[in-house]
Amino acid sequence: MTRFVTIANVSEIGPGDREVFDVEEHYIAVFNVDGTYYAIEDVCTHDDGPLADGELYGFQIECPRHGARFDIRTGAVLSMPAVIPVPRYDVRVEGDEIQIGFED
Template sequence: MSEFVKAARVGEIPPGKRIFYEFDYETVIILNVDGEFYCIADLCSHDDGPLEDGALTGHAIECPRHGACFDVRTGAVLALPATAAIPTYDVKVEDGFVFIENLDE
């Protein structure tokens, strides 16, 4: 069973926006897509570049470096040049807070 860490208040991530959360060895992106929260690695599987500034269209995030796209719900590749999925992490919302899977555990 995953341990969770409190990452933000729900109101800190309005629909269409994102925030970053830093663990000891990894940074993740928490995204709000139409009121649903998702958490992905800040790492394009194509060239290990950051996804932090990538355009978010619906559930797709585009790598700003080479245009690879990923589904934020599953990490699945939606467009080349990436061929491998990106990591996604569990998210839950309780009492007005967004909790994400604790990667430091």
């Protein structure tokens, strides 16, 4: 079952922006791409570096440390040196609230 947790208001993450939230002992990066929100763990699976500090190219986030790329929609690895996908989270907007889904 998915449990949703409110992490921000839509006004806090404008189009093209991203924010990192500490939610239930997870650092979660939330991206706003053309009005749609995506959420992934803010940790590169290659070296545990912060992903949200990297450049965003469309739906690809590039780790600022070694250049691994991940799809923010799925968490899939798109380029080495990473080989393990990054965890992703379901996102929904309820009214003005951005909510992240956790599997219980």
